[in-house]
Amino acid sequence: MIIVKIGGGKTINIAGIIEDLAGIDEPYVIVHGANALRDKLAEDLGQPKQVLTSVKGYSSVYSDEKLLDVMMMAYAGLRNKRIVELCHRHGINAVGLSGLDGKMVRGTRNKGIRVYQGKKLKIVRDFSGKPRSVNTSLLHLLLDNGYVPVLTVPIIDEHNAAINTENDDVVRVLQEALKADTVINLIEAPGFLENKDDAASLIKSISASDLAAREQQVEGRMKRKMLALKKLFEQGASRIIISDGRADYPVTDALAGNGTVIA
């Protein structure tokens, strides 16, 4: 079982990825983002995204009801359905689902983020949270009947409200549920870079035991990604490939070991 995560960047070669996946024999599940699309849509609708910075220095998108509306349009609507359409064009019998559908991805809502407003400390609570489990029974129902699930945010919280979450965390709970051995993460870079501004500084391989050390070297969103990767190994993944989603044959490249291989 392979989990293929398609990043939400503007230059990801989605058509190439889907065409490539049509040649894969092993069963797989697709998880995709749409952050560039969401940001553009929010801008076009005159409600540009707001970023919250916690007192500890972590930043995150402020996910109010309006942002969730935009996410439903960008992730679960336009991006998900165009991917599903592309899949069928290549003979992949795709079914696109958000985490809300059949409670596919269940999570818990964040209690609130401590932020400074001027000099005042305030707790802001939005519709964001962490995924905790997936609906394994619905996943297997689809997979066993020949359908390829194409999953995306939002997910559903403990009170049945739609919440935003990190797709990397969705991949983590999905890998755990499906006991997937391989995770392919297609991003807008050749893989993990020693120096993020230098494409030639690609790190070709990282041992699972090195991940903790790497986690200390990086910052912000990348730190969260490293943490998510470490957990994947703790859960039993045997191979994670972070590879270039902009290439002509991103999946073939990834399976051939191009990019950063963590094993």
Next chain:
Amino acid sequence: MIIVKIGGGKTINIAGIIEDLAGIDEPYVIVHGANALRDKLAEDLGQPKQVLTSVKGYSSVYSDEKLLDVMMMAYAGLRNKRIVELCHRHGINAVGLSGLDGKMVRGTRNKGIRVYQGKKLKIVRDFSGKPRSVNTSLLHLLLDNGYVPVLTVPIIDEHNAAINTENDDVVRVLQEALKADTVINLIEAPGFLENKDDAASLIKSISASDLAAREQQVEGRMKRKMLALKKLFEQGASRIIISDGRADYPVTDALAGNGTVIA
């Protein structure tokens, strides 16, 4: 088996409909529109919908690729996922799907519409068409496992492209596939009106045999609706209720026979 069609008008009481459905024991499938939402979104994005008028005088929305994008956002994205969320809040185990997902609704693309451009006759081909069949096996897979399908456009054509279609026609192929005996159509009016500007002119019942005569009396979109209703009877529906989707308890009202009952 009941098919509940929720109209896409601005004043439809979606929350009331879903709350109401939570009390229904018989199995049902939901089909929904989102035309007011689509039109507003298209306006907000600076690409207002264009209407084509055929040489025969029929008018239809010009469904180019951009309009399909907007439909995916409005119907399959925002409206579908908010309905699914509402369902879960009321204990309904909903799975939202467009006609693309698992090829749930398959159709054929229109060959083109003959329109006048100035004095020139031109054939314009867009991404619109007619639904022909539904994926009965996927529907039963979901229903038999306790999920309530929540369906919407776009659908998929014979070349696996996304196309726009009339939700009334989707209801027709769905009724045929599921052999649903009851179809509830929730609209922004008390039912069929003798005089469309007079809410008091409600037609309380129409016999199936009267439908053909009624079809001759009405025009434009309503004519198409009447035709779709006539076909439902030919296919074996025993009861169609067109009822007020703006009411507090639209489903209870409909099942109590409020609105226009065709039987």
